[in-house]
Amino acid sequence: MAVAWHTSLSFNPPLYGIAVASKRFTYQFIIDSKEFAVNFLPFKASELIASIGGTGGQEIDKFQRFNIAKSKPVKTAVPILEAAYAAYECKLIASKDYGDHRWLVEEIVAVHLREKTFTTEGFVDLDKVNPALYLGNEYYLTATKNTIRRLDREAHGKC
Amino acid sequence: MAVAWHTSLSFNPPLYGIAVASKRFTYQFIIDSKEFAVNFLPFKASELIASIGGTGGQEIDKFQRFNIAKSKPVKTAVPILEAAYAAYECKLIASKDYGDHRWLVEEIVAVHLREKTFTTEGFVDLDKVNPALYLGNEYYLTATKNTIRRLDREAHGKC
Numbered sequence: 001m002a003v004a005w006h007t008s009l010s011f012n013p014p015l016y017g018i019a020v021a022s023k024r025f026t027y028q029f030i031i032d033s034k035e036f037a038v039n040f041l042p043f044k045a046s047e048l049i050a051s052i053g054g055t056g057g058q059e060i061d062k063f064q065r066f067n068i069a070k071s072k073p074v075k076t077a078v079p080i081l082e083a084a085y086a087a088y089e090c091k092l093i094a095s096k097d098y099g100d101h102r103w104l105v106e107e108i109v110a111v112h113l114r115e116k117t118f119t120t121e122g123f124v125d126l127d128k129v130n131p132a133l134y135l136g137n138e139y140y141l142t143a144t145k146n147t148i149r150r151l152d153r154e155a156h157g158k159c
Numbered sequence: 160m161a162v163a164w165h166t167s168l169s170f171n172p173p174l175y176g177i178a179v180a181s182k183r184f185t186y187q188f189i190i191d192s193k194e195f196a197v198n199f200l201p202f203k204a205s206e207l208i209a210s211i212g213g214t215g216g217q218e219i220d221k222f223q224r225f226n227i228a229k230s231k232p233v234k235t236a237v238p239i240l241e242a243a244y245a246a247y248e249c250k251l252i253a254s255k256d257y258g259d260h261r262w263l264v265e266e267i268v269a270v271h272l273r274e275k276t277f278t279t280e281g282f283v284d285l286d287k288v289n290p291a292l293y294l295g296n297e298y299y300l301t302a303t304k305n306t307i308r309r310l311d312r313e314a315h316g317k318c
Contacts, residue, residue, distance in 0.1 A: 002312075005166045009178050010258020017176075017262070019168050046310055054316025098253070098264055099169020103176070105257055123296045133292070133300075137282045141292075141300075141307045148300045151205055153161075157213025 001026035002053035004134055005101070006038070014108040016088060019101040025057035030092060030104060037078035040086040043130045043142035048083065050138070075110040085129045087112040160185035161212035163293055164260070165197070173267040175247060178260040184216035189251060189263060196237035197247040202289045202301035204242045209297070234269040244288045246271040 005019035016038060020027050030036045041049055051066050062068065069082035076089045090106035097103075117129040124131060130142040164178035175197060179186050189195045200208055210225050221227065228241035235248045249265035256262075276288040283290060289301040 005168065007164045007166045007176070007178065009164065009262060010260050013258050015258045017166070017257070019166065046308060047315055050310035050312045050315035054312030054314070094255075094257070096253075096255075098176070099172050099174045101169050103168060103264075121296075135302055135307065137280075138309050138311050139302075139307045140310055141302045143294055143298075143300045147306060148294065148298045149205060150297050151209035151299055152297050153209045153213030155213070156206055156209035 001057070002049050002134075003038075004136065009105060015093070015105060016090060016108055017103060017105050019098075019103055021100060022097075022102050027102070031095075033077070034092040035076040035078055036090055036092070036106070037073070037076075037080055038088040038090060039079075039081045039084040041081070041083055041132050042085055043132045043140065045083045046132050046140040049132060049134070049140070071112065073110065074112075080112050084112070085114040085117045085124070085131065160216070161208050161293075162197075163295065168264060174252070174264060175249060175267055176262060176264050178257075178262055180259060181256075181261050186261070190254075192236070193251040194235040194237055195249055195251070195265070196232070196235075196239055197249060198238075198240045198243040199245040200240070200242055200291050201244055202291045202299065205291050205299040207242065208291060208293070208299070230271065232269065233271075239271050243271070244273040244276045244283070244290065 001024060003018050007017055009015040009017045048066060052062055055062060071080040071082055073080050073089050076091065078089055080087045088108045089110035091109050092104060092106050094105040095102055117125055119125045126143060126145045130144055133141045133143065135141055160183060162177050166176055168174040168176045207225060211221055214221060230239040230241055232239050232248050237248050239246045247267045248269035250268050251263060251265050253264040254261055276284055278284045285302060285304045289303055292300045292302065294300050
């Protein structure tokens with residue numbers, strides 16, 4: 001399942017949230033197993049994201065149809081994608097209906113980082129990988145060293 | 160207050176969520192008034208975002224210090240920024256602690272769109288405005304017509 005609405009929620013403990021419509025096929029899997037993975041894919045995998053978002057798991061096996069390779073999880077049984085530059089193994093800790101979506105809150109119990117795609121400070125190294133960012137309305141964007149600006153908040157707060 | 164962790168939560172009713180540390184000065188304003196604005200700023204205002212993020216409201220009046228012009232709200236008393244290409248007036252409907260942040264869920268009761276910066280379908284017109292996107296770690300990015308790709312999920316689901 002491709003998810004457009006998601007965010008970090010807490011540093012300590014590390015929590016993440018995703019909004020899912022309960023009619024989605026994947027929703028019941030999450031509720032039943034109480035675990036899932038959040039896979040972060042590179043811009044070059046945008047077509048795969050669109051393909052996953054455009055199909056339903058009740059009709060096809062997406063792993064087979066789109067030839068999706070998996071890595072082994074370490075603390076859960078969730079699918080970690082070979083194509084992901086980063087992935088979280090998550091355990092569901094809370095959920096609540098807000099309007100037409102259900103808000104699923106999960107604790108990150110393991111983190112997978114593609115070797116050499118992160119700096120020593122733990123940030124994505126844009127010389128090594130360009131993340132896929134979803135803008136909505138079927139538009140995808142990426143970040144490159146040439147298209148980003150670093151603005152230190154402490155310095156700018158003093159301006 | 161500049162917020163890094165936020166997402167849409169529901170189409171109908173229109174709900175939005177933001178994660179705020181309860182130690183933030185703005186937090187108590189939101190809890191007391193039960194309303195606030197979400198202002199979406201253009202990339203050219205990135206310095207303003209960094210300045211707002213780098214200062215505390217208990218020390219200075221940010222509106223005065225950074226010369227921030229306001230427009231009139233229509234259904235609340237929240238500050239709509241002149242620099243914003245879009246803004247939501249929100250009423251707090253729920254909140255819950257998740258780890259070290261509080262998750263604030265709000266209903267969007269009024270929407271302000273800068274004239275001519277949206278297409279007739281209701282999407283940001285990238286010929287008219289380039290949104291500021293925050294990547295984390297003080298990095299800001301924008302979207303332009305030249306840096307985005309449109310990938311129709313229905314078409315890609317059939318590939």
